[in-house]
Amino acid sequence: MGEMMDYDSEFMDASREYKFTTQDFERVKKLIYNRAGISLSSSKQNMVYSRLVRRLRANGYDSFKAYLDSLESPNNPEWEAFTNALTTNLTAFFREQHHFPTLEQHAEKRRNKGKIHLWCSASSTGEEPYSMAMSMVQTFKTFTPPVHILATDLDTHVLAKAKAGIYSLEKLDKLPKEKLRKFFLKGKGVHSGYAMVRPELREMITFRQLNLLDNNWPVRGPFDAIFCRNVMIYFDKQTQYKILQKFVPLLAPDGLLFAGHSESFQHAADLFRLREKTVYELVNK
């Protein structure tokens, strides 16, 4: 099997503009693992090549080796684009729909207990934090609910898109019409084909860059809920555990932690207990 894969990658090499050796791939793997905790499997070689080759061209390098050598310097400004190129940002409005009624009931219980603080810790292009904001508007029946949402991501490129809050109508076609009408402003003229989230939703959210792997997170709890969905899958169990340990003091005693559909925190059973499908609560409240 191993030999077949080698043959395949040699074959792919021949059709590539730049030589991309297994050694180059291993270097990329190590660099992105150390920086972002992302574990790339060997099946990602073609993806890595096609995403990074643009960076080689943009910087005028004539080999992967030269490009990767430049990243040995941790202060190289190219680190940002390298990281952005290797993250996977797939997301959707009201993804994993069942979480939103849970969030709404949770907020409902906190009504009259002061401001609610939510953290969306891998916010990608914004669909997730805006869905949270829409849920809160529905719960409190006002466009200015007593809610603040912190939305963070490692990737500065997706954060900029999230902040802009402009989506193509195609991306919105799964949203029920009444939500579309209530929460978006439809673009006209040059903006036709696009819609922008209402400014009131954006005002509920602070967007900020944050690497979940960093030792110091510039965030202050306690949060009533933390969304950490579909990002832990890129990390190994040890890295996941370290992040979960750091969530503990940031979550209110009866706060909730929302995970992605294929993520399980069973290996951190000393920290978090499953409350319902992919929703966790603290073991020691």
Ligand SMILES: C[S@@+](CC[C@H](N)C(=O)[O-])C[C@H]1O[C@@H](n2cnc3c(N)ncnc32)[C@H](O)[C@@H]1O
């Ligand atoms: C697949 S998207 C998930 C988006 C959203 N949470 C959802 O479930 O639809 C994963 C996001 O995690 C971000 N990410 C990857 N590594 C990260 C890290 N070390 N720290 C913070 N965010 C990271 C990526 O930039 C990407 O936007």
